[in-house]
Amino acid sequence: MPATNDTVSDRIAAARTTVSPTRLGLGLLGVTLALFLLVFAQEPLVHEAMHDGRHVAGVVCH
Numbered sequence: 001m002p003a004t005n006d007t008v009s010d011r012i013a014a015a016r017t018t019v020s021p022t023r024l025g026l027g028l029l030g031v032t033l034a035l036f037l038l039v040f041a042q043e044p045l046v047h048e049a050m051h052d053g054r055h056v057a058g059v060v061c062h
């Protein structure tokens with residue numbers, strides 16, 4: 001049974017050798033882009049929460 005010899009570390013080693021630097025670069029770019037979009041998507045919500053917080057605290061001039 002050759003499948004039983006296929007351990008997780010073997011699969012990671014195989015993935016490391018098969019993934020090209022170009023694909024790795026594209027993957028990192030995708031992760032960076034996703035994080036960037038996540039920050040931009042949440043920024044208005046954070047701003048809104050801080051704005052509401054200032055009104056709750058009684059700060060009218062802001």
Ligand SMILES: [Zn+2]
Nearest residue numbers: 051055060062
């Ligand atoms: Zn306001």
